[in-house]
Amino acid sequence: MTADSVSPLPRSSAPREAPAAVTAMVRLIRDSWAKSEPYIADISQFFYGMLFTLAPTTRDFFPINMEIQRGRLVRALVHIVQMVDRPDDLAPFLRQLGRDHRKFGVVPRHYEAVGTALLASLKNHLGPQWTPEVERAWAEAFTIAARAMQDAAASDTNPPSWSATVVEHRRLTWDLALVRLVPDQPVPYHPGQYVSVEVPQRPRLWRYLSPANAPREDGGIEFHVRAIDGGWVSRAIVSHTQPGDVWRLGPPLGRMTVDRESSRGVLMVAGGTGITPLRAILDHLALWGENPKTHLFYGGPAREDLYDLEELRALAATNPWLTVTPVVERGGDVPGYEQGTLAEAVTRYGSWPGHDILVSGSPAMIRATVSRMLVAGSALHQIQYDPFTID
Numbered sequence: 515m516t517a518d519s520v521s522p523l524p525r526s527s528a529p530r531e532a533p534a535a536v537t538a539m540v541r542l543i544r545d546s547w548a549k550s551e552p553y554i555a556d557i558s559q560f561f562y563g564m565l566f567t568l569a570p571t572t573r574d575f576f577p578i579n580m581e582i583q584r585g586r587l588v589r590a591l592v593h594i595v596q597m598v599d600r601p602d603d604l605a606p607f608l609r610q611l612g613r614d615h616r617k618f619g620v621v622p623r624h625y626e627a628v629g630t631a632l633l634a635s636l637k638n639h640l641g642p643q644w645t646p647e648v649e650r651a652w653a654e655a656f657t658i659a660a661r662a663m664q665d666a667a668a669s670d671t672n673p674p675s676w677s678a679t680v681v682e683h684r685r686l687t688w689d690l691a692l693v694r695l696v697p698d699q700p701v702p703y704h705p706g707q708y709v710s711v712e713v714p715q716r717p718r719l720w721r722y723l724s725p726a727n728a729p730r731e732d733g734g735i736e737f738h739v740r741a742i743d744g745g746w747v748s749r750a751i752v753s754h755t756q757p758g759d760v761w762r763l764g765p766p767l768g769r770m771t772v773d774r775e776s777s778r779g780v781l782m783v784a785g786g787t788g789i790t791p792l793r794a795i796l797d798h799l800a801l802w803g804e805n806p807k808t809h810l811f812y813g814g815p816a817r818e819d820l821y822d823l824e825e826l827r828a829l830a831a832t833n834p835w836l837t838v839t840p841v842v843e844r845g846g847d848v849p850g851y852e853q854g855t856l857a858e859a860v861t862r863y864g865s866w867p868g869h870d871i872l873v874s875g876s877p878a879m880i881r882a883t884v885s886r887m888l889v890a891g892s893a894l895h896q897i898q899y900d901p902f903t904i905d
Contacts (some may be wrong), residue, residue, distance in 0.1 A: 515672070521847065523819050527641075536599050537599055538596055538651075539598065539651040539655060539823055540598055540599040540651075540655070540726075541619065541883075542597075542647060542651040542652075543596065543648075543651050543652055543655060545594075546636065546640060546643065546644070546648050546651075546652075546812060547589065547636075548788070549640065549643060550636060550639050550640060552570040553639055554588060554886060555560045556639065557588060557635045557636065557638075557639050558587075558588045560589075560635040560636075560638050560639070561588055561631050561634075561635040562576075562631075564630070564631035564634050564635060565627055565628060565631040568604075568627040568630060568631060569627035569729055570623075571621065571622055571789065572624055572627065572628075574718075574884065575618045575619075575620075575718070576718060577716070577717070577718040577865050578718070578762055579718045581815065584597050587604070588635070589803060591632055591656070594607075594608070594611075594659045595655035595656055595659060598604055598655045598658055598659070598743060600643065603851070603890050604659075604662075605662060605841070606667065606725065606769060607740070608659055608662040608663050609663075609665075609666035610666070610765070610767045611666075611767075612662065612663030612664060612665070612666035612670075613662055613664065613666050613667055613670045613765045614665065614764050614765050615768060616667050616670065616674035616675075616677040617674045617710070617765070618788070619674075620813065621799070622664055625660040625663070625664060626638030627680065629653070629656045629657070629660060629661075629690055630718060632652070633649065633652055633656070636652065637649070640722050643677070644844055652667060658751075669759070672702065672765060672863075673699075674765075675696060675758055675762045675763060675764055675765075675791050676697045676699065676701050676762070676763045677697065677698045677761070677762060677763075678695040678696060678697040678698065678701075678735065678761045678762075678763050679692050679694050679695060679696055679697075679698075679756055679758065679759070679760055679761075680756065680757050680758060680759040680760075680761065680762070681695065681696055681734070681757055682694040682757065683755045683756055683757060685752070686738070686821050687818070689740055689741040689831070690738065690741070690752065690787070690821055691738075691739050691741075691751060691752040691755070692736060692737070692738055693736070693737045693738075693751060693755055694734060694735070694736045694737075695734065695735050695736075695737070695761060695763075696732060696735075696902050697704060697733050697735065697786070697902040699733070700729065700733040701729075701735065701763055701767065702729075703722070703725060703734065703766035703792075704729075704766065704771065705728045705729070705771070705794040705795045706724075706727075706768060706769075706770035706771050706772075706791045706792070706794055706795045706872075707724070707725070707766040707768040707769075707770070707791070708722050708723060708724040708725075708765060708766070708767055708768050708900065709722070709723065709725070709763045709765070709766055709767065710722050710723075710763070710764035710767075711723050711737075711747075711761055711763055711764070712761065712762040713747060713750060713755065713761050713778075714759055714760065715751075715752055715754050715755070715758065715759075716746055716747045717748040719746055719747050720764065721741065721747040721748070722767070723737045723790075724737075724768075724790040724791040724794065724874075725737065725791075725794050725830060726789075726790040726791075726793045726794055726797075727793070727794055727797050728740050728794050728795075728797040728798035730800075731877075733762075735779065737790070738787050738790050738822070739751045739787070739788050739819075740752070740786065741753065755804045755874060766828075766901075768791070768876060768900040769898065769900065770780045770791055770792075770795070770872050770874070770898045770899070770900055771795070772795055772799065772805075772806065772808075772870065772872070773806075773870070773896075774799070774805055774806065776806060776870065777806075778806060778808070778868055778870050779806055779807045779808070779809070779866075779868055779869040779870075780793075780808040780809070780867060780869060780871075781808075781809050781811075781866050781869045781870070781871045781872070782796075782808060782809070782810040782811070782858055782871075782872045782874075783810075783811050783812070783813075783871070783872070783873045783874070783875075783883055784810065784811070784812050784856075784873075784874050784875060785812075785813050785814060785820060785856055785875030785876060785879040786814055786875055786876065788874035788879065789812055789822050789874070789901075790874075790877030790878065791874050792810065792872060792874055793822065793825075793826070795872075796808070796810070796826075796829060796836065799833075799836075800829060800832075800833055801833075804835065805835045805836075806835065806870075807835055807837055808836050808837070809837045809839065809843060810826065810836065810837065810838045810839065811841055811852070811856055811859055811860050812838060812839070812840055812841065812842070812843065812857040813840070813841030813855070814827060814841075814842065814843070815842070815843045815844060816842055816843070816844055816845050817840075817842055817845055817851070819842075820842070820898075822838055823828075823838075823840055826838045839859070840852070841853075841854065841855075841859040843855055854896055855882065855883075856875070856879060856882075856883050857879075857882045857883040857885075857886035857887070858886070860883065860886075861889075861890040862887050864890065864891070865887070865890045865892045866887070866892055866896070867891075869896065870898070870900070871892060871896045871898065872895045872897075872898045873889065873897060873898070873899040874899065874900075880899050884897055886898065
């Protein structure tokens with residue numbers, strides 16, 4: 515899975531209502547950010563200049579070419595502080611994020627520098643609109659987020675990162691590669707989670723990928739990576755990775771899962787390489803003879819984009835609890851295929867009451883599918899989808 519903005523987190527139950535004071539704080543943050551967002555390039559430039567002045571060692575956390583980094587961190591920080599009124603979503607995300615940042619060697623003073631630089635860059639742009647009330651709202655929200663991340667980092671006993679050696683690199687299509695690695699010690703991920711990776715061809719450019727297999731006894735992890743236009747890391751992986759390369763893997767992130775003990779059915783919706791976390795879950799479920807009835811819709815623009823379809827069909831042939839429906843947006847009527855977007859295909863079957871719904875793919879695909887399902891009558895608490903950042 516590769517993706518360019520942070521997407522909302524899944525909800526497993528109805529969210530708690532935020533206190534009025536928190537709601538007012540977030541309203542100030544969102545209103546002030548709406549005035550600033552069109553100028554993200556200028557804000558980001560000021561932010562990094564201030565950060566590297568306050569904490570020069572943080573420069574080593576970022577790639578040499580900062581042009582491909584600008585805007586990413588600022589947008590992520592803003593996304594986090596805007597979620598302060600959604601504690602059920604934000605708390606587990608921040609705990610995972612805090613553990614993930616251990617791979618950089620982040621310490622408390624770095625959080626202080628980031629917070630100071632963020633507020634200073636917003637103040638520099640907003641001018642008179644940066645009131646004491648707005649400043650207090652941003653400072654309180656960032657403090658809440660930073661404290662949660664630091665507490666999680668301090669309590670984690672796992673390594674900050676893992677080294678993994680590439681043992682296989684194979685092109686599945688001209689722009690898609692399968693990469694199999696063996697870590698120096700097992701990575702404690704659950705099927706459906708994702709990890710950040712750093713490859714030797716692109717040092718300090720961390721990107722998120724989802725393992726396509728459940729954990730194995732030998733610790734081997736399989737990734738499916740598609741080269742994205744302008745994607746520095748994905749293109750390097752597809753074109754230049756070779757056996758013997760050593761990658762770094764960050765701590766596992768994400769909460770997508772299937773409860774085998776539940777009586778509810780499962781709906782999975784996957785676009786392109788978004789199949790990988792769902793494939794890992796299916797790989798895990800296949801260890802048992804009985805599982806919740808699971809219906810997977812696997813889609814893409816054309817038939818050739820469904821690169822993993824035959825493997826999934828083979829899995830379904832030996833596991834009667836699994837149904838696989840391929841979906842293509844173009845190519846005419848093809849027997850056994852649904853036509854249209856994944857959002858259109860899934861909602862033709864209704865609102866899927868009594869099902870847990872997992873959605874994985876590009877940010878645009880997730881937004882379109884979730885929005886259409888909500889309109890069709892699905893409840894938000896039924897739907898799981900994870901945040902990720904774009905290559």
